[in-house]
Amino acid sequence: MGEAKKVRVGLIGCGARLTGVIERTLENGDQVEVVALADVSEAAIKQAKERLHCPKAKVFENHLDLSRDPSVDWVCVGSWNVFHKEHILGALEANKHVFSEKPLTTNIDDCVTLKKAIEKHSRLFSMGFVLRYAPFYRRIKELIAEGVLGKLISFEFNETIGPDHGGYIMSDWRRKREWAGTHLLEKCCHDFDLANWITGSAPMRVASFGGLDFFKPENAHQVDRIGPHANGLPAYHGWQKMGIYTRAHKLNPFLADKDIIDNQVVILEYANGVRATFHTNLNTAINERRMYLCGTEGTLRGDVLTGEIEYRRISHEKPVMRETTVGGGHGGADGTMSTALRNSMVTGAAPLVGLDDGIRSAVACFGVDAALDRGTVVDLGGMWNQVGITL
Ligand SMILES: NC(=O)c1ccc[n+]([C@@H]2O[C@H](COP(=O)([O-])OP(=O)(O)OC[C@H]3O[C@@H](n4cnc5c(N)ncnc54)[C@H](O)[C@@H]3O)[C@@H](O)[C@H]2O)c1
Structure with a gap:
């Protein structure tokens, strides 16, 4: 019997929060792996590779290239808030499932844009409302x-x-x-x-x-x-x-x-x-x-x-x-949220908190x-x- 296919994850914005969330998501099993990283900071990339045990992860300068890469199943967004909209949108338009840290966006027009995008692409979307x-x-x-x-x-x-x-x-x-x-x-x-x-x-x-x-x-x-x-x-x-x-x-x-x-x-x-x-x-x-x-x-x-x-x-x-x-x-709740995220990634279970909650x-x-x-x-x-x- 062949090995079960792993869920392959790409991170955009590999800072303190997202590396912490994904570190816990990787715990207790090997069904999820980090294959791609994008961050404007080289130090963040270096740290993410060490912390997430993915020395061979592809590094992308442009977040759109990461999202469009066929090796990526889920895109996880942990960049500064003002960039969330473009990072989420790029991932949805590349037909990828998305986890994004809060807040969803920094203005109402971006909420409208993302709502249209999720309706069009109908991918899984999980928000980091850990509480x-x-x-x-x-x-x-x-x-x-x-x-x-x-x-x-x-x-x-x-x-x-x-x-x-x-x-x-x-x-x-x-x-x-x-x-x-x-x-x-x-x-x-x-x-x-x-x-x-x-x-x-x-x-x-x-x-x-x-x-x-x-x-x-x-x-x-x-x-x-x-x-x-x-x-x-x-x-x-x-x-x-x-x-x-x-x-x-x-x-x-x-x-x-x-x-x-x-x-x-x-x-x-x-x-x-x-x-x-x-x-x-x-x-x-x-x-x-x-x-x-x-x-x-x-x-x-x-x-x-x-x-x-x-x-x-x-x-x-x-x-x-x-x-x-x-x-x-x-x-x-940090561990529980990461376990739920892993569950959504592996089984396709609907996330507890979605884009609509982010908009509200x-x-x-x-x-x-x-x-x-x-x-x-x-x-x-x-x-x-x-x-x-x-x-
Ligand atoms: N759910 C929670 O409890 C919780 C807690 C802390 C932070 N957050 C959220 O997580 C996000 C990140 O916060 P943090 O504390 O990890 O900050 P951080 O500064 O540690 O990390 C942000 C990372 O994003 C990178 N970045 C910034 N602009 C980018 C761009 N255009 N493209 C690619 N990478 C870019 C930075 O270089 C940095 O590595 C924020 O949206 C924040 O609100 C959520």
Whole structure:
């Protein structure tokens, strides 16, 4: 009997995230192999070859040549956000299955283009919304489906991050909208995807305030006030040596030029009438990724960083129920997402999170940031029409 044919994967944008995702996808079996790499950085290619054990992978200068190469079955995209659209489109037009990191694109026209392309080529498409695979969020979704809350009326959600992570963002490519889109899109598109999923809806009216108030030259002294980490790295630079070459950012996060916010608040009304508030801040000593959900018959709160969920039915006697799921930044979901990706690659199973989810999350973020930029309440009806989504 001949050997089963392996699924052959090509990577466009071989940085920290995608090499990590694919490294886990290659674990526990040999049904998937990396055969092609494209990246503008030679260091990234070198590292990907070592980390993904593919010294003989073909290296492409042009992403279209990688996608069109007959030896590639799946194209995986992990480049800067502004390039996602052209990298995904090239792969779909070459009739390849695609995994793409979030966010889907940085503007609404690109969402429309990709929607048309997926409809035309009908390939498998998997989005890297890793938190969808986290036991914490899956349990919340399950509890809601079981009726613990009754009908969801309103909720709060947030994502606040610590100084080293914030400092990393403010000295990386993510600090510029021309490369990453807004901070809300680049980082909080996860949270807006989760909120869409949990409400079973999407935002229709939004307003937002935000700005850059901390990562400014006048606060550069905070590095000295806090002093270095135990390993000698300065405060706000703790992510410099994560073992990944791309983490070696050299810019000072307080002095580097940037045009993203470091704090933002949002109010939202979903198409199904549910209302919410969202808050993000990039310089917090107590980090949270929390949800607090209020329904007609119950209340639930939890934080994925601790993995803890509390809920209580509205009645005289019912106690507060407490459960602990997996905690941590991605709620233990990195391995699960990669296993699911391998499953889609090997068996053709439909991915859990697809292009439509990518569009819904991106458009929600575009709407919120339009509200922030314009200083008005924005009605997203026209945007949903433009991307062909009926709510
Ligand atoms: N799902 C998650 O939790 C998660 C976490 C981190 C990053 N991400 C996403 O993954 C993507 C990459 O982020 P990262 O942290 O790995 O960044 P990174 O800087 O480590 O990697 C990006 C790579 O893309 C390459 N690149 C940039 N432009 C390119 C182009 N035009 N053609 C080919 N290669 C190009 C860079 O050289 C670099 O190697 C981003 O879209 C980011 O939002 C997702």
